[in-house]
Amino acid sequence: MSEKGRSCPLAYRYQPERLCDDGMVVAEDVIFVVGGLYGNPYALDEIEQMALAEEKRGHRVKLVFNGDFNWFNASDALFRQINNRVLDHSASLGNVEYELANPSPGAGCGCAYPDSVDQGVVERSNLIMEQLQGFAGRHPDIQKRLSVLPRYRCLIFGGLKVLVVHGDPESLAGWGLAHESFAAGNEKRLSEWFLASGADVIASTHTCVPLLWSGEVSGRSRVVVNNGSAGMGNLVSDPRGLITRIGFSSHFAEPAAGIERGGLHVSLMPVAYSVQRWRQEFDQLWPAGSAAAVSYRNRIFKGGSVRPEDIIFPSPV
Numbered sequence: 001m002s003e004k005g006r007s008c009p010l011a012y013r014y015q016p017e018r019l020c021d022d023g024m025v026v027a028e029d030v031i032f033v034v035g036g037l038y039g040n041p042y043a044l045d046e047i048e049q050m051a052l053a054e055e056k057r058g059h060r061v062k063l064v065f066n067g068d069f070n071w072f073n074a075s076d077a078l079f080r081q082i083n084n085r086v087l088d089h090s091a092s093l094g095n096v097e098y099e100l101a102n103p104s105p106g107a108g109c110g111c112a113y114p115d116s117v118d119q120g121v122v123e124r125s126n127l128i129m130e131q132l133q134g135f136a137g138r139h140p141d142i143q144k145r146l147s148v149l150p151r152y153r154c155l156i157f158g159g160l161k162v163l164v165v166h167g168d169p170e171s172l173a174g175w176g177l178a179h180e181s182f183a184a185g186n187e188k189r190l191s192e193w194f195l196a197s198g199a200d201v202i203a204s205t206h207t208c209v210p211l212l213w214s215g216e217v218s219g220r221s222r223v224v225v226n227n228g229s230a231g232m233g234n235l236v237s238d239p240r241g242l243i244t245r246i247g248f249s250s251h252f253a254e255p256a257a258g259i260e261r262g263g264l265h266v267s268l269m270p271v272a273y274s275v276q277r278w279r280q281e282f283d284q285l286w287p288a289g290s291a292a293a294v295s296y297r298n299r300i301f302k303g304g305s306v307r308p309e310d311i312i313f314p315s316p317v
Helices: 039-058 074-086 095-101 119-136 140-147 179-184 188-199 275-285 291-302
Strands: 029-034 062-065 153-157 159-162 201-204 211-219 221-225 240-247 258-260 263-271
Touching: 029 039, 039 062, 039 074, 039 263, 039 275, 074 119, 074 140, 095 140, 119 291, 140 179, 153 275, 179 211, 188 211, 188 221, 211 263, 221 240, 221 258, 221 275, 221 291, 240 291, 275 291
Parallel strands: 029 062, 159 201, 201 221
Antiparallel strands: 029 240, 153 159, 211 221, 240 263, 258 263
């Protein structure tokens, strides 16, 4: 498929068996995986406050941004602010950052949208990307920093391998860890990815719909978590973002959903940022009728389409 926004550049591809060849040892007590910040500075403010609240309870926190931290930050000042703040932490590429640093001919937004996504959504995402690339081009130092980010990270955490991807274990923009894939039943493919990579936990984002899955593969407990989006609403009538929290200590705040396996707690934690302040800035950046306003404004300020009880796979009895 060669249509812009639905194609997947070859450079996005990688081999599952190579994903955990090199692991980064995590010395902190808790990992926050932040996917889909979408250029929202107020969500980033709140995530930093969440990390401070953990630290006040004796939990050192490692922030890991797994892509698409850019998207709605369509001004020179906000573009620099978001990237400078995020790149102070561990980060890896999303398709957005890849296309900002080194645009791929014919890729459009690089989203690799499946056929189930409306063509209007695809075309508007391409327009958003074109506008954001204009800002990126005026900041070559940021582009250079983005260009050297890895496409994935393997974290060694308490003896476990936590594989952090943007899409899925085969592609930067893959949809194999989407909510729809789990609803359709993808156990065979999951097993293959876990066995090939050796991962115990796979943390993803990209598809903007949250999920948690747990099961046994080859006699070991495994977990998949997709935080949906940190910078906009995910759940019905709930404008809060979500991030992934991974730790051997339980969370002290109420999660949107969580599971515990062998002492490891994997939770989706709400990001209760200032919706009013973000609405004011978003509406200046993306006025009514603009591509981002048409595609995203309703979801950002009113919430997504998923109910909390639909997050966990297999469904609790």
